[in-house]
Amino acid sequence: MSLVTLATLGFGDVVATEPLIRVLAPVEALTGFALLTASLTWFMQIYPPLSRRSALALRLHGLAEADFAAAVRDLSPDTISRVTEGLATEINVVTVDLTQHSETYYFQEANPYQALSRQVHYALELCDAVAEVDTVEARVGASTLSASLDRLAVPLSQFTGREGDAGVREVLAAYSADH
Structure with missing residues (x-):
């Protein structure tokens, strides 16, 4: 009777x-x-952050496939600004997700194109390439993207044990190695 009642079957x-x-x-x-x-509430809350993380990874993979970092010198300042601002925003959302739903760190994506741990290095490469372009829009975009990556490294450093004086590149490398 107790099992039937607890399961609310009645x-x-x-x-x-x-x-x-x-x-x-x-x-x-x-x-x-x-x-x-x-x-059920927990399951419904956990999937949106995982989806946003996978979407960011797919976007970074798409930019890498298009070799966006190599083409950045030939692009208009508006395009550079739009892409870097969009990536920075998506990275900020994933950072908030990792902070509010820390258990999502332990979920690993089977598809390498959807695994942020495998694609996040391209954001660093893109940030470096944009920083070399001599326009105001590129400098602002590189700065914004760099700041977003710095903020992403904070929760990741807690999970990877790289808290303290580890740089963003070391934290992201540890994140990639962990996943």
């Missing part, structure tokens, strides 16, 4: 006859409902 085949059990049965049913609700 078949009605077995009914409590003792007064104490009749009082505790609804409490047990509410406990079962709360456990079920909490479990």
